[in-house]
Amino acid sequence: MKLTLALLFVSLAYTAIAVPIDEAVITKENAVEPTGDIPEGGRDNVELHLDGEVDEELLQGIAERNLYLLFTRRNPTSAQTLAINNAATIKTSNFNPNHRTVVIAHGWLSNQNTGLNELIRDAYLGTDETNVIILEYRRLAMANYVTAVRGIPVVGKGLGQFIRYLIGVTGARYEDIHLVGFSLGAHLVGNAGRELFGRVSRITGLDPAGPLWVLNSNRLRASDARYVEVIHTNGAYTGLGIGTSIGHADFYPNGGSSQPGCLTYICDHNRAWELFAATVSYNHLIGRKCSNSVQITLNTCRGATFPMGNHIVDKFGLGEYRVNTNRRYPF
Incomplete structure (x- = not known):
């Protein structure tokens, strides 16, 4: 049986405080039952086939197309491109091995310009000196979903190889590296961590x-880093995310399936x-440790607190934690 998700919408571009403009068009009541990952970036007439054909030709050398874009407080909005096996691009950049490094990986049908990259980048640069590297894997991300799923391990391995090279060139430490991935990007950074034998400090x-x-x-798992944290926001049976715990610590905001202020x-x-x-x-959203999934659902967790x-x-x-939030940023 063919599983198809047809979504018609104007834009999926989010801002830090805005509710998506398409909520009146696609609601939980009138949408086709979701069966796949949904893009963060804007895209019209998205049609997803979970039993579609894998584009094997596109996957050839796909990791070589990874783009690594560096932002620091010295260049907060204008990227410097770093390249594996090209030490000059790294040595002449603003990369500082004495600062922590955060790598951000977007999701399906997205690219370097999607809202999550800018929002997370600016949050880090506004907090402390940080090397923020945005990974763009546009060619794979714009492919059909089954092709993207097939290619994620390879792209993730490529990211891991880049990080190993970066450390070799600069003397940076695995202990200072944090990999952050959204949706498909979460599994991507998991594979990067696996390529590095779980040595990075955090995913x-x-x-x-x-x-x-x-x-x-090939999905994200706890052994991919010294510490793996997972934030579940749409992990219901018909949701777009994984609902089960897969990290060292798994957080379930508002129960982990539906979020305040969201209609889609x-x-x-x-x-x-x-x-x-x-x-x-x-650093203001504090979870309560839960003993089981029933406590998460019923909001009866009474364990220790953890941010x-x-x-x-x-x-x-x-452990597993429930966090209760407000409807709008900063929640």
Whole structure:
């Protein structure tokens, strides 16, 4: 049986404080049941086939097309392009090995210009001196969903190889590296961490994509970094993210499936990166440890407190946590 998700919308461009403009068009009541990852960037007439054909030709050498864009406080809005096997691009850049490094990986049908990159980048640069590297893998991200899923491990491995090269050139430390990925990007950074044998200090998965990933051995897992944190915002049975715990610490804002102020699954899904960016700036969303999924759903968690998200690279925690938030940024 063919599983198809046809979504008609004007734009999926989010800002830090705005509700998506398409909520009146696609609601949880009138949308076709979601069966796949949804883009953060704007795209009209999206049609997704989970049983579509893999574009094998496109996957050839796909990791070589990865683009690594560096932002620091010295160049907060104008990127410097870093290249693997080209030390000059790194040595002449503003990369500082004495500062922490954050790598951001976007999701499906997105690119370097999507809102999550700018929001998270600015949150970090507004907090402390940071090397912010935005990974763009546009060619794979713009492919059909099944092709994108197939290519994520290869692109992630390429990111891992780049990080190894970057450390070799600059003397930076694995202990200062934090990988952040949204949706498909969450599994991508997981594979990057796996390529580095779990040596990076932290990975944060922002509502990791669910369709075709629940039983996929290439999905994000706790062994991919010293600490893996996952923020679940649309992990319901028909949601766009994985609803089960897959990290060291898994956070379930408002129960982990529907978010205040959202009328669409797309909004619920994208709320993960909005929440994370807010915590980088304010470190204000505190979770309560839960004993089971029933407590998460019923909001009866009474365990120890632990902050969700934030910019602390050597953070560590264990367990499942519920966080209650407001409707609008900074939540």
